[in-house]
Amino acid sequence: MSLLECINHASTAITGFGKGSGKTTLLSYLLQLARRSGPCAIVTIGAENYSAQVAAKLPTRIPVEAGDIVVTSLPYAKASGARFEILDTVAGRVQAGRLIIGRALRPGLVSLLGTEHLSNLKQALATIRQEQWAQSILIDGAVNRLTQVCSLGHLQFIYTVQIDRGNLRQVVAKLQLLNALSKLPVWPPSPGSQQQNEETEGLNTIHLNGPLTSSVLERTVRSDNLHRLQALTVTDFSKVFLSLKELNRLQVSVPLYIHVPFRLIGIAVVVRDLTPQELNQALGPGFQVPLLFNPFQTPAQALN
Amino acid sequence: MDHFLAYAEFASFEQRMKPFTPYGRDYWQELGLITSQAKLEELYDRTAEALNFIQEIGLKSTLFSRITYHLQRLPRFPQAVQDLYDEVELFELKKFLYNYRLLLELLPSKLKEFFHLEFHSEELYSLLDLGPQSREAFFVVDEYSTELAQLRKAIRLNDVRMTELKQATDARLQSLYDLSFGELQFLVVPKSVLGDPEKAREDLSLEPFDSSSYLVRPKMSGEMLTLAEQRRQWEVQERAAENEILRDLAQSVSRELDSLLSYRKQVTELDLALSRAHLALNYNLVRPLLMAPAALDGNIQIEDGRFIPCEEACQERGTDYQPLKARLSSHTTVLFGSNMGGKTITLKTLAFLQLCAQKGLYVPAKQFRTRVYSHLHYIGEVNGAGSMRQGLSGFGFEIAQFRQAFDDFREPTLALFDEFARTTNSGEAQALISAILRQFSNRPQVTAIFSTHFRGILRLPEVCYLRMKGLNHQRLRLSEASSQAGQSDLLERLKLIDSFMDYVLVPDDGLSSVSDAIEIARLLGVDDTITSFAHELYQG
Numbered sequence: 001m002s003l004l005e006c007i008n009h010a011s012t013a014i015t016g017f018g019k020g021s022g023k024t025t026l027l028s029y030l031l032q033l034a035r036r037s038g039p040c041a042i043v044t045i046g047a048e049n050y051s052a053q054v055a056a057k058l059p060t061r062i063p064v065e066a067g068d069i070v071v072t073s074l075p076y077a078k079a080s081g082a083r084f085e086i087l088d089t090v091a092g093r094v095q096a097g098r099l100i101i102g103r104a105l106r107p108g109l110v111s112l113l114g115t116e117h118l119s120n121l122k123q124a125l126a127t128i129r130q131e132q133w134a135q136s137i138l139i140d141g142a143v144n145r146l147t148q149v150c151s152l153g154h155l156q157f158i159y160t161v162q163i164d165r166g167n168l169r170q171v172v173a174k175l176q177l178l179n180a181l182s183k184l185p186v187w188p189p190s191p192g193s194q195q196q197n198e199e200t201e202g203l204n205t206i207h208l209n210g211p212l213t214s215s216v217l218e219r220t221v222r223s224d225n226l227h228r229l230q231a232l233t234v235t236d237f238s239k240v241f242l243s244l245k246e247l248n249r250l251q252v253s254v255p256l257y258i259h260v261p262f263r264l265i266g267i268a269v270v271v272r273d274l275t276p277q278e279l280n281q282a283l284g285p286g287f288q289v290p291l292l293f294n295p296f297q298t299p300a301q302a303l304n
Numbered sequence: 305m306d307h308f309l310a311y312a313e314f315a316s317f318e319q320r321m322k323p324f325t326p327y328g329r330d331y332w333q334e335l336g337l338i339t340s341q342a343k344l345e346e347l348y349d350r351t352a353e354a355l356n357f358i359q360e361i362g363l364k365s366t367l368f369s370r371i372t373y374h375l376q377r378l379p380r381f382p383q384a385v386q387d388l389y390d391e392v393e394l395f396e397l398k399k400f401l402y403n404y405r406l407l408l409e410l411l412p413s414k415l416k417e418f419f420h421l422e423f424h425s426e427e428l429y430s431l432l433d434l435g436p437q438s439r440e441a442f443f444v445v446d447e448y449s450t451e452l453a454q455l456r457k458a459i460r461l462n463d464v465r466m467t468e469l470k471q472a473t474d475a476r477l478q479s480l481y482d483l484s485f486g487e488l489q490f491l492v493v494p495k496s497v498l499g500d501p502e503k504a505r506e507d508l509s510l511e512p513f514d515s516s517s518y519l520v521r522p523k524m525s526g527e528m529l530t531l532a533e534q535r536r537q538w539e540v541q542e543r544a545a546e547n548e549i550l551r552d553l554a555q556s557v558s559r560e561l562d563s564l565l566s567y568r569k570q571v572t573e574l575d576l577a578l579s580r581a582h583l584a585l586n587y588n589l590v591r592p593l594l595m596a597p598a599a600l601d602g603n604i605q606i607e608d609g610r611f612i613p614c615e616e617a618c619q620e621r622g623t624d625y626q627p628l629k630a631r632l633s634s635h636t637t638v639l640f641g642s643n644m645g646g647k648t649i650t651l652k653t654l655a656f657l658q659l660c661a662q663k664g665l666y667v668p669a670k671q672f673r674t675r676v677y678s679h680l681h682y683i684g685e686v687n688g689a690g691s692m693r694q695g696l697s698g699f700g701f702e703i704a705q706f707r708q709a710f711d712d713f714r715e716p717t718l719a720l721f722d723e724f725a726r727t728t729n730s731g732e733a734q735a736l737i738s739a740i741l742r743q744f745s746n747r748p749q750v751t752a753i754f755s756t757h758f759r760g761i762l763r764l765p766e767v768c769y770l771r772m773k774g775l776n777h778q779r780l781r782l783s784e785a786s787s788q789a790g791q792s793d794l795l796e797r798l799k800l801i802d803s804f805m806d807y808v809l810v811p812d813d814g815l816s817s818v819s820d821a822i823e824i825a826r827l828l829g830v831d832d833t834i835t836s837f838a839h840e841l842y843q844g
Contacts, residue, residue, distance in 0.1 A: 032487045063489075074392050078546075081539055083456075085443035086395040089379070098392045105443065107463065164514070272514035297492045297517075 003030075003292065006156070006265045008037045011125065013141035013149045016160035017174060023140065023160045024060055026268050029295055030138055030158075031062070038135030039103075041069035041128050044112040045121065045141055045148050061109035068104045069134045071124055073097045073113045082108025088127055091120045101128060112140060118148050125152065150236040156263035158292075163279060164272040172282045175267060177244045179287050181237040182264040187257035205231040213241045217250065229254045236260035266290040305337065307705065311682040311720070312655035313613040321583050321665065324375035327568060328575035337662050341594050341676045347580070347664035348591050350573060353418050354581035363585055367410060374407040375575055377440070383565060385558040388551055395442035397557060397564065398432040401425060402440050404567055419574045423567070428560045431553065444546045448553075452545040455538050462535050466528065473522050477507060483520070490521045580665055587612065589666035592657070593673040604654065604751065606630040607671035611653040615668075618802075626807040627669070628653045632753070634768035636744045639755045639809070641772030642820030646807035647755035650772070651720045654753070655682065658718055675751065679712040681705075684722035698727040706740075713750050721754040730758055738762035763814055773806035774820045 006012075007030060014030065016023040027042070034040035042062060064070060064082050073096040077084045084102030092099065092115050099115055101124055115121050128134050141149040141157075149155065159178060163171045206220065212234050232254050234240060240247065240256075250256060269291050271279060276293050309315065323329045338344050361367045381396040382389060389397070408416060408423050416422070435445030446453035477483045481497055481504070492513050498504040501518070511519040524532070557564075583589065608627035618625035628650055641647040660667040661674055683705045685698065702724055709719060724740075725733035737754060738761045744752045745766040763769070822842060826835040 029488070074390060078391075078543065081535065083443070085437055085441045086391055087438070087441050089392055089396070098390075100392060100395075103438075103441070106460070273516070294492060296488060296490060296519075 003033065003266065007034050007136050007138070009135055011137040011139060011152075011155050012158060012265070013139040013152075013155050014158050014160065015141040015146060015149065017171070021160045021162055022268065022270050024062070026158070026160050026295065027138060027140055028062055031064075031068070034136040034138065035065060035068070039067045039069060039133065041071075041134035041137045042112060043071040043121070043124070043137065043139055044114040045139065061111050063107065064104040064110050065107050066104055069128060070102055070104065070110055070112060071099060071114065071121075072102065072110060073099055076111045076113055077102050080108045080110035082106055082110055084110075087131070087133060088124075090115055090124045092117050099124075101133070103133065118151055122152055146238040147236075150238045150260055153260060156265045158265055159267045160270075161267060162270045162272070163274060165274060168274065168279075168282060172279075173244060175283060175289075176287065177242075177247065178264060178267070179283075179289050180244055180247055181240060182262050182289055184237065184240075184256055184258045184262060186261045187231070187233045187259050189257075204229050205233065207233045208239070209235065211239045211241050212256075214243075214246060217242065217246065231255055231257055233257040233259060237262040264289050266292050268292045268295060270294050270296075305680060307686050308655060308680045308682040308720075309659065310686050311684070311722070312652055312659050314656060314659050317612055317656075317660075318663070320586075321579055323575050323579045324372050325378045325572060325575045326380050327378075327572040328579060331572060331576060332579075335663060337659075337680065338664055339662070339676060339678045341596075344594060344662065344664055344676060347577075348666070350419070350577035351580040351584065351664075351666060352591065353415065354574070354577035355584060357412070357415055358578070358581050358585065363582070371407060371410050372578075374403040374410070375571070375578070377403045378407075378571065381564070381568075383561075385561055387554055388547075389554045389557055390550065391442060391444065394432060394550070394553060394557070398429070398442050399440045400564070400568070401429040401432065404571060405429065407571070415574075419577070420570050421567075421574065422570075425560055425563055425567075428556055431556055444549050448549040449545060452542065452549065455542045455545060459535055459538050459542070462531050462538070466531050466535075469525060469528050469531070470522075473507075473525070473528075477522060480507065485522060490519055492517050493520050576664075584666040587668055589660070589668050590670065590672070592661040592667050593671065594661070595673060595675050603632040603635060604630070604675070605632070605671065605673040606654065606657065606669055609653045609657050609667070609669040609672060611649055611656050612668055613656075614649055614652070623802045628807070628809075630654070630770075630809050632751075632768055632770075634766060635748050635751045636741060636764075636766060637753045637768045637770060638741070638761065638812075639753060639770050639772070640757070640759065640812050641755070642774045642824065644824055645772035645774045645805060645820060647772055648722055649807070650809065651722050651753060651755055654718075655680070655720055675716065677718045677751070678715040679709070679717040681709040681712065681717060681719045682722070683709065683719065683724060699725060713744075713747055715749060717750045719744075719750060719752045721752065721756075723755055723757065726757070730760075734758045734760045741767055759814075769812040769814065770809045771812040773808040773810050776804050776806055 012030070014023055014027050031040055031042060042064070061080075062070075064080075069087070070077075070084070071090060074086075075097045077086075077100060082104045083106055084100070084104055086100050087103055088101040090099035090101060096113055099113065099120075104110075115124075125137060128137060139149065139152070139155065161171055161175070206229060208216065208220070210216070212232075232250070234256070236258050237260075242250065247256070267289055269276075269279065271294060276291070279291070280287075321332055323332050338347070358368060377399065379396045379399050381400050382393050386393075405423055408421055411421065432442065433439070435443075435447035437443045437445055444452070446456050474485050477485065481493075483491060483493065483497070485491060494517050495501070496516075498508070498510075498518065498520070501510060504510065504520075507523055508520045509523055513519040606628050608629060610625070610627050615625045626646075630650065639647050639650060657667045657669060657672050658674060658677070658680060661672065662676065662680070683702055685702075706724075709717070713719070721737075721740075725736055728736075737756060737758060740752075741754070741762055741764060744750055745764050822835050822838045825838070826832065
């Protein structure tokens with residue numbers, strides 16, 4: 001399945017490992033792709049950057065075309081070179097004024113702004129879907145907002161990452177962990193499956209509401225009943241704060257489940273002084289998440 | 305009042321009343337106790353009208369769905385006259401007018417007349433809906449001013465020219481370097497592709513990417529720079545022109561604001577009436593009968609009153625629920641009864657019905673005849689009242705509640721006492737309750753009901769004494785002879801007690817004994833040797 005087919009009719013969160021991972025660039029690129037099959041909405045989580053952006057007078061801006069749907073504040077919409085018709089408002093007020101769902105009427109650059117209250121953002125996404133204003137939704141999901149992004153539900157993810165020889169080992173470890181997390185089974189196991197038959201009978205299950213860290217693992221799980229435990233569950237993948245080694249060791253003893261499926265459709269990788277073959281080799285044969293190499297490299301290694 | 309609400313377990317039911325509009329929700333959230341009989345009758349009348357309408361068209365009809373669809377889409381909008389309304393505020397006003405207008409088209413004339421629903425703001429709506437914009441959306445369209453239209457046309461032409469120039473640049477770069485930018489703003493290009501970087505700088509801006517590649521962007525030509533600068537200047541002028549239009553629109557809105565607020569007020573009444581009617585249909589509620597305030601001799605009557613939290617708990621448990629029938633012959637009542645005999649549920653049912661009635665709702669009963677009270681008080685234990693107690697003992701807390709309520713007893717008040725003073729010694733408790741009874745018997749404005757185990761309290765002619773009928777011992781013995789009830793679990797034991805308990809109020813003459821406690825202990829599984837000996841001791 002092509003990337004376009006993956007993001008079409010879906011809500012996709014684009015997230016990266018920290019600043020400078022190429023998230024905004026990829027977002028703009030995916031927006032261009034998504035438009036080919038119909039109107040696209042683009043939203044972001046949170047409004048914490050507002051003060052910094054105002055101070056710098058240089059908010060991050062995304063190029064929009066006529067027909068694109070955005071969630072932003074009225075002042076940002078007015079300051080944009082594009083013009084927006086207001087389709088709806090988003091409940092609550094942020095420092096930068098009222099939030100709107102707007103439809104671009106001509107091309108221009110616009111800064112996105114989200115809301116601190118997830119329920120309001122959830123409502124905005126539901127409205128965009130219900131009213132069929134957009135065929136695809138792209139969500140700028142900063143890594144420090146991952147838990148909130150996950151709680152929006154029904155999302156798929158694309159990670160962005162920049163790799164060179166200096167950070168290769170660390171990034172590979174992170175990617176391998178992501179690969180392992182993307183394979184975690186969903187709780188409860190689907191009816192009729194072998195796992196389901198085993199697990200529903202098993203009473204010895206721990207459901208963790210909070211994060212699964214090394215110390216939590218030590219305290220809650222290992223302390224007395226790991227050998228008797230038949231399943232361990234966490235809300236979603238963002239709650240797992242274990243190293244790959246710890247995760248693998250845990251799964252040898254007890255299956256770990258997630259309640260919200262983690263649909264990782266790809267990792268957009270920008271490599272510097274490194275060939276794709278070298279990276280593939282470093283990741284090893286068990287790595288199954290599709291890698292999208294250097295979308296802006298020429299000759300074009302098509303993302304589409 | 306908080307204790308009364310908690311005692312009646314009213315919160316979860318209150319939340320089931322779901323107005324469709326934000327103004328309806330605001331009203332419902334802020335609503336306290338309604339103490340005006342005229343206001344309540346007005347609300348009941350509106351509910352009746354809404355109920356008739358819904359029953360006529362059907363709760364599941366397309367028409368009702370369309371009506372609620374438009375109600376749900378009515379947004380909040382500014383309530384004050386302003387010099388300038390921003391685009392969001394104008395959007396809200398337009399969306400309100402659009403949905404309000406369509407809503408009125410769906411309603412029959414009779415209902416519109418009843419709720420005084422009118423629409424005379426065609427002119428304002430047309431003004432906000434100018435040009436080719438979406439029906440519910442808002443945008444300062446070109447049609448508002450020639451100046452704005454000209455500026456936007458200039459921007460459009462500018463964009464067209466810019467696109468042409470970009471395409472020409474792209475074609476040139478394609479022929480020179482075999483680079484195709486298309487919609488991309490930059491490319492990562494192997495150094496070898498560019499040849500001499502100094503020469504490439506004439507057409508491209510270069511940044512190092514890695515040891516073998518550059519990050520390249522097409523350079524803007526002089527004409528492109530001029531166009532970009534020109535566009536920026538026109539955008540500034542465009543914003544100024546838009547603000548001028550917003551100021552003009554603000555004048556039109558301000559002139560019409562009183563009408564808009566009146567629409568909102570009337571549509572809120574309709575919304576609330578439909579929501580109350582919806583609730584009434586879902587829970588089989590009926591209109592309460594309010595006695596005239598002057599009829600102080602009139603007393604509460606309940607025909608098949610249902611305490612919905614208990615009714616639902618019974619459904620969940622799979623036990624039968626017995627609705628309450630009660631006729632209080634005096635404004636002061638004492639209610640005796642055995643443990644688990646239904647005294648508390650009786651008081652809670654009354655509290656629940658009274659709250660429904662004084663919140664303007666219909667009530668879960670076949671008939672509920674009551675008065676309108678200025679105050680509702682509950683005096684007794686409150687679940688989870690730890691923080692409210694402020695270090696007082698159970699008895700101290702009740703006394704503090706009573707003391708706080710005392711000043712209200714000069715005005716129409718419903719006061720419910722559930723096993724008042726049960727935690728102190730019975731002699732003093734009986735004396736205290738008797739003194740309060742005597743006090744209330746001279747205050748016809750207060751309807752007071754005491755549930756108690758204390759059989760020795762004062763018998764006064766003005767007071768009505770009732771008791772819960774309790775266990776049907778004869779039926780119980782017959783049943784036990786043919787079953788193994790003694791071996792069942794707690795839920796089964798509760799079901800058993802429920803099935804042999806008559807939750808019925810009967811007059812209490814003070815002579816018959818009410819002694820189900822030992823039997824109930826036995827039914828709940830206490831060892832037979834204990835309950836038999838207790839029974840022997842009790843019989844003397």
